[in-house]
Amino acid sequence: MEICKKERGSVTLETSIVLPIFIFLFMFIYGLFSVVSAQNQMTHTLIQATKSLSLDSYLTENVDSAAEAGTKFWGGLSDMVLDIVRIDNDPNFTSQTDWYKTPESSGDIVKDRFVGYLAGGDESAAREKLDNLGIVGGLDGITFETEVNGESLTVTIKYEIQYWFDFLDMGKIPMEQTVTSRLWM
């Protein structure tokens, strides 16, 4: 009888202590999986975007465009054809400017390319996706840094992934990823 009285509520107590721990573990694993998944998607997008950016220089350098600054005009018939054909090209996948010569001002182009490979060029869909991935600030929360060193293009993205539950404001994980590709020049 005494024993029963002493032990009354022990299961509840035990449960109230242990169960949250287990739930926490499950949530942690789930959150870990989300973070890993988000990181992988960001890595994939970054690799593809950088690869695409590195190709911009090939077309820009080889086609004398009517849109280029200076005295350059079409260098030949094929230049004219290529220039006309690419007027309708999606800016999320190609660029007509030689942005790589001033990488510090190429943020928008890198960002657009990133959006292109993340969500097919749809910025609102990209924002939504980034929110779902837990990127803090969404698209605006990603910092794009571009560096051109000789013929190598280096793109770095910095962002924070929000753990799916923010326990004591400790759920923001800073990420920094860098991809290097060679410019086609």
Place this chain on the structure above:
Amino acid sequence: MKKRIGSFLKRKINGTRGAVSLLLVLVLSPLLSIALLLVESARYQDVVQLSEEIMDSSAFSTLADYDEYLDERFGLLSVSQESGINASFRDYLDKNMDLLGKSVTVNSSSASGAFPLSNTDIIKQQLLEYSEISVAAEIVTEGIDLDELLDKLNEALGLEELEKEIDALNAGVDVASEVEKLLEGITDTVTQYTNKYKPALTAYGTAYTEFQTKAEELITALSDAEDELEEDEDPSVVYDKQEVQDAVTALKTARDDYKTAATTLKTEFTSLKSSIEAIISAADSLPSKLQKFDEKSSDSSLSDQCTTSTYDWVKIVVDQITTTLDATVGADFKDKSAEEIKALGDQITKLGQLENTETEDNTWDTVITSDWDTDKIIAEYGTVSITSVSNSFDTRMNSLKTSLDQQANVDSDTSAQMGNFLDIAGELLGIAGLYDANLDSVVNTGKLHANTSMSFSSQMSVSSLTDLISAGEDFKDGITSLNIIKALGAVVKLLKAIVEFLVAIVSWVGETLFNLLSYIASGPKEWYNGLLLYGYGAYNFPNRTNYDSGKTVSGYSYDKIYQLAGGQNRAATITGTLSDLASFGNASGSDGMFKGAQSEYLLVGSTSELQNQSVTFFNLYLFRLVLDIIPIMKNAEVSSIAALAGPGAWVVKLAIILAEPMLDTIILVNGGKEFLIKQTVYLSYSGLVILQNDLVGITAISSNLQDKLKDTIEAHNGTPTEKGFLDASYTEHMLILLLLGVDQQTFMQRVQNLVQTEAAEHYKSEFTFDLDKAYTYIDSQVTYTLNPMFKIDSLTKNGLFTATSRQYTGY
């Protein structure tokens, strides 16, 4: 057992304390573990996928180090041979693998080149991709309708009309040579008649006269002897009389002579009969041959006043011959002459019988007696009357020949017309323009990537053209010789030369432009791909007309190529005539690359740039000749110009057929344009004005020659419009010749040779360029270990899983 478990539980489990924890540990831990495993598995998949992407990106970066010269100059992409593929790949791989942090440990990585440009399939694919925009755009701006071009080429090069004209001309040759043989036969027969038959006939008559005289003397002697006989004397005693014996001896001699003359006459008459029958037989066959000539000419749509005037001329000759023969030799000649020959034979036999009546005593028998008179002598031994051959046979035949000889004479204007055109053709065939002496490289065969045999080593030779002009000259001489046989011989020779020439043209088309049939059979896709491929050759490689000022479709200046090859002298040096064609050979030289006649190399394949230009020039001339023949033959103005030469119309037209394409070729090699299928011919009233405009700036054709053209053809006033299909430059002509006359495999090999030689020369101070190392793919292989999420060295050390990825990444 149950008690043991029970006692264990009682000792260890204190009631319900820890039951929840235990439950959770026992139930959820495995669950948790499985969840973690799945997460880890998913992470591994992601790592593998990302590793592949990083490999691809690294290979892509390696490909980014492409050969800029090949790209700029040829539009070809291959990895630069200056840097190492493996080192570059590993550099980028190492940098980018940091993306995966400690998830992966790279064990080994390597990359090597694959599928070099020396593989003809690879380079062909790149050329087609490059040409899809560049060459296609060029073709569109030149206004080339591809389907119509194929149809027009098929029509122009099908040559069915030429083959029909060849048949018509062969029929003409047949009848003209028969007439020539007939006339020669008539001449021989007249000679035979005059020199053999007629003397024999005269001798025969004379021998009979003598025979008759001697027979009459014998009769007189016998009468006198019989008058002197006594009453009881034997009448045979008369033959002992000296007068009678003398008369018999004289008659015998006369008889022998008469028999010999008759025998000779029979022999000559028999021979003459055979000759005349041969003439008649030959003359009888002429109408059918003439009709065949007429029918074949009607079948040919190219037949015009040339063929018609030849037909008319021959027909006049034939009609005159048959009319004269009919009048001179009767329709019953064969039977009548046979009877006369038989009669002569009988007479000879009878005269022989006269001989056999002699007795041993050499006394005359009673064959000829004293009661014979002149009429009896004539009746028994008179001459056989020969009426089947007219006594004026020789006169009539000679008169026929004299009349026909007058046909073999044209007036001086006509003769001059022929002569002028032949001179023009001869001068044009000797005009300078065979090659540009600035482009004189002889490439070292060791520098080439692959050796190919020569193409367009034409079956036709220059001599086949000069022989034609020579036949024209002989015809002009013959037709003004006042000798019908010589004229006919010249007609036969000319027509035969034209037939041989046309046959050679037809066979040249079949042997040289062999791709045409395959394009027609295989359809538009092959035709379009062919245009792209060969268009690349025409529009991206310089030729003799644009090596100093032209550029590729992507804007690369050809002048750079000329400079690279060491070209210096820029003075206009277009020189060489067709007679120089045989002076070049395909030997190895010391030059590293061609200076500017690269399209010509693609066409011909010789290591000598001069030979390439020369063979191209000649074959371009033949190509223009084939394209121009039918427009010339059908051109009304040309026909009327030729008609001024009467029976010499063929000579005029022939000269134009030879001269017109030479004018085209000279204009083309000097940078001008010509309609592929002409409607306006230069050497015509309206075309001459256009020619003068097109010749501006072309010094190859002297002002003297131009004046001669103007004098020979009186140009019409006004400014006529030149008409035709597809105004094409030398470059477009090269495109079509390449398209039709070079097979794709040979073409690709020659493109490879040009790429190899130019790139080798460009890079010679830096490294040795090798087309076999111009890789278009990277073969990369990476072996890596997948590390666990929480790597604890003391526990996990190395990852459990190792993966190997291999990729081919290309342009």
